[in-house]
Amino acid sequence: MLLECLAREGVDCIFGYPGGVTIPFYDVLYEHRIRHVLVRHEENAAFAAEGYARSTGKVGVCCATSGPGATNLTTGLVDALMDSIPIVALTGQVTSKLIGSDAFQEGDTFGITRSCTKHNYLVKRLEDLAQTIHEAFYVAASGRPGPVLVDITKDVFQGQGHYQPVTAVHLPGYKVFTEGHAGQIRRAAQLIHEAERPLVYGGGGLIAANASPELRETVELADAPVVLTLLGLGALPAEHPNFISMPGMHGSYAANMALNNCDVMIALGTRFDDRVTSRLAAFAPHAKVIHVDIDPAEIGKNRAPDVPIVGDVKRILPKLNRLIAEMQSAEAKTPAVEKRLAARSAWWAQVRAWKEEHPLEVTTSESEIKPQHLMGEIDRISGGHAIVTSDVGQHQMWAAQLIRFSEPRCWLSSGGLGSMGFGLPSAIGAQVANPGKLVIALVGDGGFQMSIPELATIAGNGLAIKIVVMNNGYLGMVRQWQTLFYNNRLSAVQLDGFPDVEKLAAAYGFKGRTVDRPGELRGALEEAVREPGPYLLNVRVAQMENVYPMVPAGAAIDEMVLGPPEPAAPASN
């Protein structure tokens, strides 16, 4: 019955790991058309489901047994919660009569995952199962998406019953806002129309809403420069002339300067995260803020907007665009308008000047592979269309700065939670969902070593994932902070004993190679991509390279440290 529910929800693949109480479920799965990908650790089942969801927009599904299976899922659940990724997690629970008796492999999954999920359920009666599963999918995918967990007791798994179609779900307390307030949208259009220094600040909500075409129209109508957050990259093609880059702690000089100097900020599907704003009180001090978000609780949480709009950005932008276009065509060429247009072109000249002053650059060296060089080569080989997943840390920031994404859902990265060990398993989900696409798991040597068990999953399923390890021998981002802020006392960050990847890959039956000379890099990447199966490429890069620009903790975003050796003077406003 459970599988019937899943099939009706359009599920074609489950990432999971069986155990005692889910045996009845796996018994039915044995001859079912829904594919099951057996991972090697439940945490990676959740990450893989995220990779599936992030790359397709569909709900990803993962499955684990009771007790340890469920607790292992939690990191992935929180990751999905922080980044608003729709996944449904199914967990087994001990027989309902045994609940509360400290039975074998019993864990309070319902209680533990309360704060890890958008919503969760415990199903103890077969007659509740179908309704609950359909509710779970609806909650996961609607509104602000997120993870939903359904904990199912063994006796429910064992129960025999015929599936009765569930035609509707009724959640009287769950309101999904979509359309936005017409008056506020008009006010927003007016502000944008009259802005002298407009800026679009877009986030992951644009991708969740599949709002790229609408965004493009807004950007071009308003002729506003655009910054996109870590999770928003690809919402507007990187090659679009209005795109600046990512803002924030490791954002570009131009992006941060634009944020702090704009007069109208159009914030779309973004939450004014501390990694973007740094010191909130000094963030975009001159800007009137228009904030569009589907979650009312995000409006005013960190920054009080001048124009709040609660709703689906995909539904709101066309209305906004229509109004802006009307205002533009109704306008006469008065001196005031001329003045505004002049201010606009001065703004653009300023933005371009910032970009040229401190561009994000691919730096290379003769003697060693610079991490930036690696990102430049990945950018080249992906052509903007490959799916690139990452872990968290230095490689993630360099990748976000230097790899240009031409489409949404190509850049899969753990943003809010910042989970190491995300890159490789999420690539599994992405490759399963997009069998024809080039998928690159770009990971650090730290994160990779958290994911090694999944090499078996990759090999066993013949997934042609190209694993690229940016290997600097350190937990690079922690090392960078220790270098810059803790007197270079490098405590517990050196990752010795990295395995020989050629042997490691061979042990799993595919090819691996280590490169450390700049001249070999391009050829090695090309070889990896040419290889029909998986490939493990270990790239030894400069160990002590730091990510710049960097906004130190507590500083304003225009107080960037632009690089060694001399810290640049704080930019003037």
Add this chain to the structure above:
Amino acid sequence: MLQVISLLLENKPGALMRVTGLLSQRGYNIESLTVARTLDPAISRMTIVVDVDSVQRQQVIKQMNKLINVLQASDLTESPAVVRELVLVRVRTPQESRTAVLKEAEIFGGRVVDSSTEGFVIEATGDPEKLREFIDVMGSYGEADVARSGALAIALEARKLRLQPPVPTKAGSRQGEPAT
């Protein structure tokens, strides 16, 4: 400052845990919390008093409203509402002051619910501030123990409960169509 929140929530397993979990997760201190069924047994009313920064008040309500089991969250801190509390005081009283204790209880509208040679158990209801005074007075006569219900609040004007209608499922509609 103290914020009084009135919640209507579905009477479902885990609903209470979601509310208290949210409060602790977001760092709001609970002063008191009461919950019981309403006339509709499927719905409970919860009165929560939290100690929260005044700029955070709106955020607390918004976060409450995000909980799927919460049907309505209202901030009663400044809107017209009645806030009452029940207290049970057990006071040990020497023989000579029994009459005085009874007199004081009467002043506060208290009612003796148990009397023994040791002393009394007195119940009183009222606004939380008044009850604090009552407890202080009782304590002055002898060793007192207290059980308080926590604040109960109801708005003076009924606020319309807006419930969401059922939504057709993918399973019921054609395959692949969005559920919304």
